[in-house]
Each structure stands twice: as structure tokens, then as C-alpha cells.
Amino acid sequence: MSHLSYLAVLAACLVGTAPLEIVLRTRVYARWRRLLLTLAPTVVVFAAWDVYAIHRHQWTYERHFTTGVLLPGRLPLEELLFFLVVPTCAVLTLEAVRRRRPQWTVGDEQ
């Protein structure tokens, strides 16, 4: 089971932040098209950075703790998921903060 460790960490991030959408009504998943468009540049830039770092051997992933599924550029599947999960958590957190502090504007208020 240890090869699922990294996936489990990512799943915990999604499960841990899910109450923000449900309880605080952040409406991030509800605005899924805006979320997907938001994730696109982040995934492209940071996956490219990751591939570069892997190529230069700046960091390596332990096979014991990952599924071993490699995407082009030898990018572990978990890393691609990381660039989707963590930014989603960030957006959920921002919207949760705004729900609690509506006076803290960010500039997209209608």
C-alpha cells in the first residue's frame, strides 16, 4: 500500500477542504469552468518546471511511495494531480476567507 502514499496525501487535501464548499458555500466547484480555466496556466507552468527539475536531477521521486505511473517528461502522475489539487485548495481557501470577511475585497466583486 505504500506506493499509494503520495496519492493518499493528495486525497486528504481534497477531503480536508471539501467542507469549505459544503459548509461555507465557497461555490468553487460550483463554478467549475472558472476553476478549470484558472488551473490551466498553473498546471502548464509548474509541470514544465517539474519536468525541467526532473531532467536536471534536481529532485527525484521515490518509487516506493508513488504509483510509478509516469507521464511524458517522466513526470509522476501524482505531480500532475498535485498541480490540480493544491491550487484548488488555494482557491477554496480564498473563497472561504471571503465568505467570512466579505469586506476584504479582491477586485472581482460584481
Next chain:
Amino acid sequence: MTYTVLAVLGVAGAALVDQAVWRTNLLRRKAFWTTYALMLVFQLVVNGVLTGLPVVRYDRQAITGVRIANAPVEDLLFGFAMIVLTLSTWVWLGRRGAPGASTRRR
């Protein structure tokens, strides 16, 4: 380029996007810094697990060697850049009225 150099460039690039490209100016907003503070706490936990097991190992030549909760300090810059870019894009899309962007309060 070492991870250290790239991490500094990453933060500069994300700040440039926020200030000059999307012009969302999140770096001057309380909502952003509160969000970042919360994310930082969880990043230290998640990064601590990933570098503690370790899921990921770093080349000593590529980093300064300064570590916080197991993780190289460069990871904090990487995370900061990722959060700034993401939230700046999110707000920019909201300002432009992206599909499903409405922030109406119920």
C-alpha cells in the same frame, strides 16, 4: 539553473503576473495574505510528509540546504509562486466575467 535560482525567479514571475499582467494586485490585499497564511500552515504539514517519508529527494547541489519542517526553503517559494499565480488568474477571470464567475451572495 539551480532550484534556488528558479524558485526566486518563480516568485518574481508570479508577482509580475499579479501586478502587471492580470493586474489583480492581490499582493496588497488582506484576503490574499490571510489565505496564504492558512495555506502555509498546511503546506508545512504536507511538505513535511512528502519530504519526510521521503516521497521526494533533492540534489544537494541544487538547493541552499536550509530546511523548514524537513522541506527545503525553496519549496516555500515554489508554493508561494503557485498560489499567487493561481489566485491571480482566478480573480482575473472573475473580474472579466468568466463563465460561472458570478460572485452573487445568496
